[in-house]
Amino acid sequence: MSELLTMGKALNAGLRRALADDDKVIVMGEDIGRLGGVFRITDGLIDEFGAPRIIDTPLAESGIMGTAVGLAFRGFRPVVEIQFDGFVYPAFDQIVCQVAKLHYRTRGNVTMPITVRIPWAGGVGAAEHHSESPEAYFVHTSGLRVVAVSNPQDAYMMLRQAIACDDPVVFFEPKRLYHTKDEVDLGADIADAAPMGLARVVRAGTDVTLLAYGAQVATALDAATAADDEGTSIEVIDLRSISPVDYPTVTASVRKTGRVVVTHEAAREAGVGAELIASITEKCFHYLEAAPERVTGHDIPYPPAKLEKHHLPDLDRILDAVDRVLERPNSLSGVES
């Protein structure tokens, strides 16, 4: 049953399937009922499953997350939609102090199978607070799993896996990919799918390992294609899960190529890239031919829409970094760092 679907429709299908498979699954958030969410990801669910399971909540993010905790206490599996990345901060206390810690606090007696869906990151010309990349805050929080999807098939499967997982999962949906289309196997069983914690080599290569997640995977692939024209072979890995990271896949690649570039939209300082490079350095120091490189957003508040293209890592900035790890002179050579 393969179908050509946008990522938005794939997510909608994933939610519908999870709701049908388990009557403990409930979906909650602002405007997710009649409206179907501001991105229409929950479109039609209220007609099919009814208001008790598709809950239009009051406009209070801590309230949404805190009541999800209570529902999970009662044995439900809440799927929470945070309307936009920049609005997760009022819920941060409940996520960090409660959702992430309750299993540990209760010595395993209470589970928090909550999925926090976050329409995420930039590149869509949005207003302030609508383009943030807060993933590092969650990756730094033990007790949470953090994943980011990059294509419709993963969106469909990983969302179902996240909902079925007994741990809380922060689920990042790149909003600039909501309308990208690809084949989705709607009949697929999550038992047969690759675990959501596994990374995937999306393009094989031999010279440089390029790590990306979310919408950056497409940019990374573009960079690899461009590099190929110049005779450089880049291996692109879609991390899929950024907590935990699938290090066996990552280190196998680095041991082969000896060179690493990480790219993400989030700011650089103490970001996911810093963690990846620290871990890779520990695990593969003797295999590295050059110091790893990060290509990230600047350490600035997210800029206004007209300037965001100067913030988001693009193909050229990635290729610059590739040149540096290959120790080739490039446009930035000579800049002290």
Place this chain on the structure above:
Amino acid sequence: MTKMHTLTPSTETSTDLDDLARLLTPDGERIPDRQLDPWISDLDTDAMRGLYRDMAIARRLDIEGVALQRQGQLGLWAPAQGQEAVQVGTARACRDDDFLFPSYRELGVQLVRGAKPADFILAWRGEMHSTYNPYELSLATPQIIIGAQALHAAGYAMGIQRDGGDQVAVAYFGDGATSQGDVNEAMVFSSSFQAPMVFVCSNNQWAISEPVTVQAKFPIAGRAPGFGIPSLRVDGNDVLACLAAMRWATDHARSGKGPAFIEAVTYRMGPHTTSDDPTRYRNAEQVAAWRERDPITRLEAHLRAQDAFDDAFAAEVESDADEFTAGMRAAALGAVTRPPIEVLDDVYAEPHSGIAEQRERFASYLSGFADEEAQR
């Protein structure tokens, strides 16, 4: 309804301590209250003696907790002396399958729900974050983050609705917590969804050093109606009033009418915790005045007036309290700290490669000490 173009609070004090619903005067005299009386019409002297016993044990275990902390056995203790009536009275009004979400100060609630002596000290000792399984006592682990548990109760109550259950979820918190967004958001959620939930605010007049007037310029019970939630402001040192109010509130919630709110006006007789110095911020006269309202002597006076309190009963309660606190002491002195590797347990419910790797490394690091251990 008359037109409501303005809503002006009719009183400005949040500490009007005599305008409270009560059934026992501070001297233990039973006084009628049309609203509360029907809710305890079944209460005989035996039941009242049970309330007395719970309160007396709660107080003794509190004294024991302070002593254990002073002796270096516990890192910290949060005394509840003076608050026994609200804790015991409201918890006794609940059904065993009602789910309660307490704060760190609800000793009497934990006791009523069946917590064991060790449950009162192992967390304060730092041995584990929680001892009992919340599902066995229908009691969540005591909450440290002020007000967070109100939302958990609201969500749990929404779950009860979805299960078609007839339980009630209860959130316990202090007066300081009413300033938190979470408590206010819990009122919005539970009211909007008519969830079967009860809010129990123990207004003990202080949030560490801040008087309740910093949190509220109007009686706290007056806030709930603004959220569409009926409320009662009761004398929190009158266990009969607390029991009656809570029966009213749980009945209201259980019968599908939505949440209810109780403000129990009481006083924290001791420090906020064993690290606090209340002489810096409150005066001795105030404490002395509250001593006159003690919830335990109040009920004792009432029972004595009915010839339902004699030396034999007092001795029996005393011996139960001795036994309970001896259990606490034994649990503290006999506590065995868990093996170091367990620090990595239960972070996740399912296998997690990051934790697995850290566990492996830590285990191999620990095994380096195996020889040393064997020689000892």
